[in-house]
Amino acid sequence: MSNTQTAAVAVGASVNREGMKGALGEGLTLEELKEKMALFAKERDWDQFHSPRNLLLALVGEVGELSEIFQWKGEVPIGLPDWEEQEKLHLGEELSDVLLYLVRLSDICGIDLSKAALRKIELNAIKYPISLCKGSSQKHNQIKTSTETALNAAATDATTSNENGGL
Numbered sequence: 001m002s003n004t005q006t007a008a009v010a011v012g013a014s015v016n017r018e019g020m021k022g023a024l025g026e027g028l029t030l031e032e033l034k035e036k037m038a039l040f041a042k043e044r045d046w047d048q049f050h051s052p053r054n055l056l057l058a059l060v061g062e063v064g065e066l067s068e069i070f071q072w073k074g075e076v077p078i079g080l081p082d083w084e085e086q087e088k089l090h091l092g093e094e095l096s097d098v099l100l101y102l103v104r105l106s107d108i109c110g111i112d113l114s115k116a117a118l119r120k121i122e123l124n125a126i127k128y129p130i131s132l133c134k135g136s137s138q139k140h141n142q143i144k145t146s147t148e149t150a151l152n153a154a155a156t157d158a159t160t161s162n163e164n165g166g167l
Contacts, residue, residue, distance in 0.1 A: 030103060030114050037104045052109055059101035066094040 041047050069091055070076065080088060106113040127140045136143060 033100070033103050034107045034113075037100055038107060041104070050104065050108055052105060055101055055105040055108060059098065059105060062094065062097040062101055066091075066098055069094060 041050055069087070076083075080091075083091075103113060106116070128143070132143050133140075
């Protein structure tokens with residue numbers, strides 16, 4: 001976690017918690033989070049440092065710190081049932097750092113992250129239709145190739161069958 005722009009602290013330290021919807025994370029929207037991050041940076045005169053490049057590099061650093069938590073643990077079951085509470089707290093802090101830098105980067109770049117995320121889900125639904133990819137971990141280009149190969153094989157079988165009198 002960076003010492004000058006600690007994202008996890010940003011949400012709570014800079015705001016008046018009384019009367020502030022979502023101040024403790026309940027029902028917090030991306031828009032509210034964006035506003036809190038902007039205020040946090042403005043109060044500290046950090047806007048001068050928040051270029052897209054700098055924020056991206058900070059984000060990558062935080063992803064590295066998040067990765068370190070899982071390094072050498074092997075596969076981890078959903079819900080992290082074997083993790084200590086302190087480990088989960090640390091994980092939450094690093095996940096928050098990643099989220100907060102991502103929200104700040106999208107704001108500085110003028111990207112509506114909510115709209116972009118919904119659009120991406122819609123594009124992925126087209127790229128990964130349920131009928132072709134349900135239960136498969138293949139990439140979209142492999143799914144189409146596998147499907148096309150199967151269709152071509154079926155067409156070849158049908159042609160061969162017709163040429164042989166339907167046998």
